[in-house]
Amino acid sequence: MEKKGILIVISGFSGAGKGTLVKELMRRHGEYALSVSMTTRNPRPGETEGVEYFFTDKAHFEETIAADGLVEYAVYCGNYYGTPRAYVEEQLEAGKHVILEIEIQGALKIKKKFPESLLVFVTPPSGEELVRRLQGRGTESAEVIEKRLARAVEESEGVEAYDYIVVNDDLGECAEEIHFLVEACRRAPVRRGAFINEIRRQLSGFVKGERE
Amino acid sequence: MEKKGILIVISGFSGAGKGTLVKELMRRHGEYALSVSMTTRNPRPGETEGVEYFFTDKAHFEETIAADGLVEYAVYCGNYYGTPRAYVEEQLEAGKHVILEIEIQGALKIKKKFPESLLVFVTPPSGEELVRRLQGRGTESAEVIEKRLARAVEESEGVEAYDYIVVNDDLGECAEEIHFLVEACRRAPVRRGAFINEIRRQLSGFVKGERE
Numbered sequence: 079m080e081k082k083g084i085l086i087v088i089s090g091f092s093g094a095g096k097g098t099l100v101k102e103l104m105r106r107h108g109e110y111a112l113s114v115s116m117t118t119r120n121p122r123p124g125e126t127e128g129v130e131y132f133f134t135d136k137a138h139f140e141e142t143i144a145a146d147g148l149v150e151y152a153v154y155c156g157n158y159y160g161t162p163r164a165y166v167e168e169q170l171e172a173g174k175h176v177i178l179e180i181e182i183q184g185a186l187k188i189k190k191k192f193p194e195s196l197l198v199f200v201t202p203p204s205g206e207e208l209v210r211r212l213q214g215r216g217t218e219s220a221e222v223i224e225k226r227l228a229r230a231v232e233e234s235e236g237v238e239a240y241d242y243i244v245v246n247d248d249l250g251e252c253a254e255e256i257h258f259l260v261e262a263c264r265r266a267p268v269r270r271g272a273f274i275n276e277i278r279r280q281l282s283g284f285v286k287g288e289r290e
Numbered sequence: 291m292e293k294k295g296i297l298i299v300i301s302g303f304s305g306a307g308k309g310t311l312v313k314e315l316m317r318r319h320g321e322y323a324l325s326v327s328m329t330t331r332n333p334r335p336g337e338t339e340g341v342e343y344f345f346t347d348k349a350h351f352e353e354t355i356a357a358d359g360l361v362e363y364a365v366y367c368g369n370y371y372g373t374p375r376a377y378v379e380e381q382l383e384a385g386k387h388v389i390l391e392i393e394i395q396g397a398l399k400i401k402k403k404f405p406e407s408l409l410v411f412v413t414p415p416s417g418e419e420l421v422r423r424l425q426g427r428g429t430e431s432a433e434v435i436e437k438r439l440a441r442a443v444e445e446s447e448g449v450e451a452y453d454y455i456v457v458n459d460d461l462g463e464c465a466e467e468i469h470f471l472v473e474a475c476r477r478a479p480v481r482r483g484a485f486i487n488e489i490r491r492q493l494s495g496f497v498k499g500e501r502e
Binding site for chain 1: 452
């Protein structure tokens with residue numbers, strides 16, 4: 079199989095536990111690398127530069143776009159979010175599977191630009207559970223819940239664009255599920271090009287040998 | 291996940307061990323059913339009616355075509371080969387994953403008619419090994435080898451049409467590999483329709499409830 083890694087997009091409903099899931103996947107398997115997005119939004123309490131995001135300003139973000147330094151970017155709630163190109167390319171070349179934890183706008187751009195990428199959508203085990211998580215513990219403002227809900231509706235409209243939908247019921251099981259989807263992906267013909275060519279070369283050599 | 295089974299096409303180079311592989315898969319997992327093809331070719335020594343094939347004549351085969359009783363059929367070396375519809379549909383409805391062991395012409399027709407089907411191509415571990423198997427033990431006539439070779443070349447041209455290529459190096463491992471490709475397939479949005487609809491229904495119910 080090809081040495082080059084696979085580009086994996088992980089999206090999902092807010093409250094589906096994507097972040098924890100990605101951490102669990104990386105803890106279990108060494109061949110994954112997590113891409114850190116760049117954003118112009120302000121850091122929230124507890125967020126660390128280079129861990130959750132690379133925080134920057136609008137001018138620098140736009141310079142990076144102009145220099146083709148992002149594999150995708152999108153605007154969400156008035157802020158830029160983007161995926162720095164260098165890290166992704168280095169890690170893929172090194173054989174790592176690179177995880178982008180991004181939302182649907184970005185996911186669709188990635189699929190268009192990298193048709194061989196793997197798009198996984200993470201969801202809670204049921205619609206009821208999703209609604210429960212969106213509502214929170216009743217401590218959030220109606221405005222926050224309204225925003226989350228609007229986003230969930232938008233996300234639910236886009237799930238068909240993903241290659242797979244995984245249900246995050248049990249954290250470990252779900253991490254293994256993503257891992258085996260990646261393993262499946264590695265068996266697609268598009269990732270077996272070298273092998274197919276070798277087969278064809280041997281067959282044509284055989285034809286030649288037989289006929290000579 | 292949907293209760294309905296998945297239609298699986300298994301093709302592969304002659305000598306890749308497809309038959310043994312399918313038997314091993316069925317021995318390990320109870321949720322598979324093997325479709326038996328209908329053919330107008332004569333039974334070979336050791337072949338049993340209803341096991342390797344349903345043997346029939348041209349007139350009956352053509353009647354079956356006319357009655358839309360086959361999900362696909364093809365002509366190979368002057369004989370008809372086809373997949374009886376009734377068995378396939380019954381088993382899928384009962385939640386079994388139905389395996390069709392057919393060649394590329396048939397595989398492409400299946401994919402066109404059933405886009406949700408899973409096409410798996412089985413290959414020996416290398417081009418060298420493939421050539422070795424095509425050559426056999428030196429006991430076959432040049433004509434037989436020539437025919438096998440021509441077929442292998444044709445097959446090698448078609449592999450990109452398959453969803454996955456699996457290498458049959460170790461029988462048990464390869465059977466498990468096919469099993470997990472089927473499991474992956476079950477997580478595609480197209481097979482999660484009911485789940486997606488339930489999510490959407492719950493979200494829209496939530497919107498209504500919130501706004502009232």
